[in-house]
Amino acid sequence: xxxxxxTPKYLVTQMGNDKSIKCxxxxxxxxxxxxxQDSKKFLxxxxxxxxxxxxxxxxxxxxxxPKSPDKAHLNLHINSLELGDSAVYFCxxxxxxxxxxxxxxxxxx
Amino acid sequence: GNSVTQMEGPVTLSEEAFLTINCTYTATGYPSLxxxxxxxxxxxxLLLKATKADDKGSxxxxxxxxxxxxxxFHLEKGSVQVSDSAVYFCxxxxxxxGSNYKLTFGKxxxxxxxx
Numbered sequence: 575x576x577x578x579x580x581t582p583k584y585l586v587t588q589m590g591n592d593k594s595i596k597c598x599x600x601x602x603x604x605x606x607x608x609x610x611q612d613s614k615k616f617l618x619x620x621x622x623x624x625x626x627x628x629x630x631x632x633x634x635x636x637x638x639x640p641k642s643p644d645k646a647h648l649n650l651h652i653n654s655l656e657l658g659d660s661a662v663y664f665c666x667x668x669x670x671x672x673x674x675x676x677x678x679x680x681x682x683x
Numbered sequence: 684g685n686s687v688t689q690m691e692g693p694v695t696l697s698e699e700a701f702l703t704i705n706c707t708y709t710a711t712g713y714p715s716l717x718x719x720x721x722x723x724x725x726x727x728x729l730l731l732k733a734t735k736a737d738d739k740g741s742x743x744x745x746x747x748x749x750x751x752x753x754x755x756f757h758l759e760k761g762s763v764q765v766s767d768s769a770v771y772f773c774x775x776x777x778x779x780x781g782s783n784y785k786l787t788f789g790k791x792x793x794x795x796x797x798x
Contacts, residue, residue, distance in 0.1 A: 607785070614790070615721075615770055615790070615791040615793075616788075616790055616791070617727075617772065617788040617791075618788075619785045619786070622785055630785055664726060664727060666727075671717070671729060671732060672717075672729075672776070672786055673729065674719075674726050674727040674728070675726055676725060676726035677725075677726045677727075
């Protein structure tokens, strides 16, 4: 069973479109995250939710909107996609140690 | 603030060579330290961790010791294999105050092991 699963794994879309990435964890963790990995492999946190409450929002453009319908889910919606949004987006969850999903490779053309 | 500095890559080794990837950190509190590994085309996997000074984390032949005096958490393996080729990330989580909900990552070190 996959502990942190995110879909889709690959997404190619045009500039200006709106897209969502979904994430689910079956570990019973209270805290979930979205991280962005750029083309140089650098990882940076975008958002963190604890018990469905937003606790970290790291200077991410307003076009990015996370939504946590329950503790086990944290979805990422992106409006008006730009070329610079092309990256790998990782969902993660934690109680103590942080566990990552397998990533969603987003390419904006 | 918190930061992690790890050695620049890429690192290229022959099979069975000894590996060291240096990692040093700056933290305002009392961090937990982690090494994550990312194999080509895959997500991040936890490799090992240490939660307090002098702890040694180990897994799959890799080890790292939490050195508070030198603020370091260097990754070592005595004999690397081709299958160890991946990007390795050092990370810290500051356990003080409200910042314990996120990891701060180093920039990653690409390791290539040749047969």
